[in-house]
Amino acid sequence: MVDFRLLRVFNDGNLRDYAGVRTRIGRNCLPHFTGDSLADRVVRELAAERALPMKEVVEAFEFFAVTRKYLRVAPTIVDLCSGHGLAGILFGLYERGVERVVLCDKRKPDHYERVWRATTRVAPWLEDKVEYREGKLADVRDELPPDSGVLGVHACGVLSDQCLDIGATLGGPIAVMPCCRANARNSAPRGLRAALGEDVAYDVDRTYALEARGYNVRWREIPAAITPMNRVLIAVPRAQSART
Numbered sequence: 352m353v354d355f356r357l358l359r360v361f362n363d364g365n366l367r368d369y370a371g372v373r374t375r376i377g378r379n380c381l382p383h384f385t386g387d388s389l390a391d392r393v394v395r396e397l398a399a400e401r402a403l404p405m406k407e408v409v410e411a412f413e414f415f416a417v418t419r420k421y422l423r424v425a426p427t428i429v430d431l432c433s434g435h436g437l438a439g440i441l442f443g444l445y446e447r448g449v450e451r452v453v454l455c456d457k458r459k460p461d462h463y464e465r466v467w468r469a470t471t472r473v474a475p476w477l478e479d480k481v482e483y484r485e486g487k488l489a490d491v492r493d494e495l496p497p498d499s500g501v502l503g504v505h506a507c508g509v510l511s512d513q514c515l516d517i518g519a520t521l522g523g524p525i526a527v528m529p530c531c532r533a534n535a536r537n538s539a540p541r542g543l544r545a546a547l548g549e550d551v552a553y554d555v556d557r558t559y560a561l562e563a564r565g566y567n568v569r570w571r572e573i574p575a576a577i578t579p580m581n582r583v584l585i586a587v588p589r590a591q592s593a594r595t
């Protein structure tokens with residue numbers, strides 16, 4: 352079983368399932384987040400704003416926890432299909448070396464403003480780092496800085512493949528947690544799909560494609576109590592791999 356790395360309160364067996372709850376957090380979660388850590392302070396402010404479901408909060412924190420070591424070498428982090436943007440924001444909040452965070456989505460969701468108010472109360476330095484760009488991936492991809500670290504958290508189906516392609520074109524580290532594989536357009540051979548299931552076969556295919564583009568690829572997981580779509584592909588350029 353995979354441990355929670357940042358929101359460790361959920362390692363308590365009685366609370367584990369609470370990590371996947373899809374109702375918005377509010378005052379009732381406060382007794383579990385009473386500390387002075389950045390994580391506890393962010394969760395309290397998100398609860399004050401009733402910004403997101405617990406599942407979205409924990410997913411962003413734990414995705415950040417498993418990927419930060421590989422992505423933070425990039426001065427710019429681009430969170431593609433960012434939705435509420437919390438995963439990208441956490442890079443700007445925790446990592447001093449990350450100078451800029453670009454959140455991209457075809458539509459900025461209404462609850463983004465709540466996430467923004469909550470996180471900037473804890474970390475005012477985000478004001479100088481984070482921008483939100485509205486636009487489809489195809490429209491924003493050519494304006495992104497080279498060597499950016501690219502995130503794609505549950506970018507549905509083929510969008511995960513587009514995130515990987517954009518990341519590899521920019522040449523920096525990449526981390527995706529794919530979902531909705533039924534909508535993916537993937538070249539995994541039929542034999543692999545039959546033997547391994549589409550879920551695994553698609554990620555095997557993605558792994559070979561990234562390796563062919565000069566990356567070393569690791570598979571990691573966030574706890575399945577948050578989401579069953581919990582596999583994280585982390586791709587590090589070979590030149591960087593030697594240093595991490």
Ligand SMILES: C[S@@+](CC[C@H](N)C(=O)[O-])C[C@H]1O[C@@H](n2cnc3c(N)ncnc32)[C@H](O)[C@@H]1O
Binds near residue numbers: 455488
């Ligand atoms: C399942 S949500 C994931 C959002 C966020 N990353 C998260 O973890 O909650 C997928 C997001 O992709 C965005 N999206 C869909 N098609 C897109 C496109 N062509 N270009 C950019 N964003 C797109 C949607 O607006 C939505 O916010």
